[in-house]
Amino acid sequence: MKLYFAPMTCSLSPHIVLRELGLPFDLIRVNNQTKRTADGNDFMTINPKGYVAALVLDSGEVLTEGAVIVQYLADLVPGNSLAPANGSxxxxxxxxxxxxxxxxxxxxxxxxxxxxxxxxxxxxxxxxxxxxxxxxxxxxxxxxxxxxxxxxxxxxxxxxxxxxxxxxxxxxxxxxxxxxxxxxxxxxxxxxxxxxxxxxxxxx
Ligand SMILES: N[C@@H](CCC(=O)N[C@@H](CS)C(=O)NCC(=O)O)C(=O)O
CATH class of the missing domain: 1.20.1050.10 (Glutathione S-transferase Yfyf (Class Pi); Chain A, domain 2)
Structure with missing residues (x-):
């Protein structure tokens, strides 16, 4: 998975969650002014909404909206202590x-x-x-x-x-x-x- 982030913005939340859950991920910085990524891409082609956080799954799907990303991540690790079970x-x-x-x-x-x-x-x-x-x-x-x-x-x-x-x-x-x-x-x-x-x- 790749997490596109801008330092100290709301993308800090899924960033912490990835670390808490021990999930493997690449962290790619986005310049929120230029919309360029640290690995040389146009961020608008990754998330046309133009804002972080964006999580790119190994399947290539892009997930946005921090409150949803963190729940998706938590559900990858059943029984984790960060989120109650889905459906409860x-x-x-x-x-x-x-x-x-x-x-x-x-x-x-x-x-x-x-x-x-x-x-x-x-x-x-x-x-x-x-x-x-x-x-x-x-x-x-x-x-x-x-x-x-x-x-x-x-x-x-x-x-x-x-x-x-x-x-x-x-x-x-x-x-x-x-x-x-x-x-x-x-x-x-x-x-x-x-x-x-x-x-x-x-x-x-
Ligand atoms: N609805 C989005 C909002 C994300 C958001 O506000 N991202 C800010 C950083 S905290 C951003 O990247 N803003 C840059 C822009 O809108 O150009 C979410 O909850 O994830």
Whole structure:
């Protein structure tokens, strides 16, 4: 399998999941500005949507949408601890979390990447995001991870929470979220994924 990624974006989530599951994969960097891949291809021919993550299977099929990619990967390793079995009620709960993260947190952050956004509009998006962060923090008051034990939803949320400093949002306003993020950052697969992505930036 090949994972097309851009450093420290949402593709960090499937990258961590691949490492957690011990699956073999090639990691190919995409320049999100030029849409060129590190191995010299036009990324638009691989994923015409033009964004990471994209997972190319050994069959040649291309799978996109991070929340779906991570579930596909987890299902390759039956009995793994990251996702409840497909078809179970707990799996539906996982999908509820993944959809919340993609629609409310990931997409909630997206407009804030535009530096030219007028200040009142930025504030509107930030206030909305703060309500979501409050909700996450309330959830983590009762448990260490979103579904009780560490899994796909935590890996995705970890990846997008990493963007907040870029928007001038200090996660320390939510101490439970700060501790949660630190807990996940200390996990071996997460450290390896972060190191690999940082090293790819150093290479240029
Ligand atoms: N709906 C997609 C969104 C993916 C996405 O937002 N990718 C960003 C990085 S986090 C990207 O590559 N953006 C580049 C672009 O849109 O040109 C998913 O959930 O996987």
């Amino acid at each position: 009620w707990q799996r539906v709960r996982l999908q509820e979390w993944l959809n919340y993260i993609t629609a409310e947190i990931h997409s909630g952050c997206a407009p804030l990447f535009y530096r030219d956004l007028p200040e009142p509009t930025q504030q509107w998006f930030k206030q909305k995001l703060f309500k979501r962060l409050d909700y996450l923090s309330q959830t983590l008051a009762h448990q260490h991870y979103l579904m009780g034990s560490y899994g796909l939803a935590d890996i995705y949320l970890f990846s997008v929470l990493g963007w907040l400093p870029f928007f001038g949002i200090d996660l320390h306003h939510w101490p439970l979220l700060t501790a949660y993020r630190e807990r996940i950052a200390a996990l071996p697969s997460v450290k390896l994924a972060l190191a690999a992505e940082q090293a790819s930036v150093a290479v240029g």
